[in-house]
Amino acid sequence: MDGTGTRRSLAGVLTVWAASRTLLLLFVLKVFVFPGPDVTTDVSVIYRGWYEVLRGGAFPPDDVTWQYPPAAALAILSPALLPFLEYTVAFGVLALLADLTVLCLLLYGGRRPGRPLRGAWTWTVGAALLGPTLYTRYDVMVTAVAVAALFAGTRRPRTMGVLAGFGALLKVWPVLLLTGSARRRSWAAAAVTVIALGSLFLLTMPGALSFLTAQRDRGTEVESLGALVFHVARHFGWSGQVLLHYGSVEFVGPYVEVVSLASLALTGAAFGWLLLWRLCAHRLGPTALADAAFTAVLLFTATSRVISPQYLVWLVALAAVCLCFQGSGMVVPAGLVLAAALVTVLEFPLFFAEVVAGDPLGIGLLFLRNGLLVTACVTACRTLWRSTVSGPAGPAGPVGSPRTRTTAR
Structure with missing residues (x-):
């Protein structure tokens, strides 16, 4: 791509990002009303309540809705950096800055000729598809740390480890970024x-x-893969119910514990596959770090007892990082994740009442969204295996070694 084309593409990304984010902020500030349940209450009520407790120097006592590692307190307390703004507004501004940080990292990663900034476009469009949820959960802040970690991984393994470790203390899942790292320095720095x-x-x-x-005590949330069992079973006389339980809308009743244990077993099997892949992989080229991280988080998300809408923020960002690297095979899984993001905003918040009630529309949206995530998992696993295991061993060394150190595009 020549210089003129690059500038036009960059201008396009920035224009679409600015327009879409302005609209999202207007929804968050309630200048416009987004259809469905009010997604801002997590910040204005729950986060705001935690903020008051955390300012006193302790974590929320006996509060089952506090389900986050200790560094999450930093995200909840972060609006104190903008004391001249009301809490919800300050949180939205900081979430916007985190979003902008992700975009800047992706623009930096996709700055070279040969790639039309597809990683930046993936984030710009995919994150916007999630609606105001993007700015009403602290996941976008964690995501900024994770994206920085992945871009640091090929050249600065210790920096990657520090960022991955910090991210894990924010929301656990960034520890999965180390899945494809062959450098002990990354693991040691994270530990x-x-x-x-x-x-x-x-x-x-x-x-x-x-x-x-x-x-540990959470059950099966109504949007999860396992919940589909009960959504269907309710139409055949299942006697359970849907309740607000442990801070989320979950199924409660017969066989829920069995399905929850099955979900945990499925997650264990997914991690077992990742371990097998890691032992068999012998072609850890420059794309393997991001591809493995994306695949690992996909598996973790799809098999979880809870698939909250904000989880798609992680997946969209990691898909975007993969597409910044020349030779990544994650184009199809990334497309499936973008489609899942679009369906996600339909099931929450637009038609969440239908999801909770188990109406055909709600069940159909969940089958479609979760089916897209499962298909993305299978496709990503197959692609990762073929690119690192099935092919003949070549000269590529570990990710980040002198022979494979390649600048992300």
């Missing part, structure tokens, strides 16, 4: 970061590990 920062929270703020119990 040191988790131990050091985690110990600091343990020593200074009571209740730092309370999130473990809350996560």
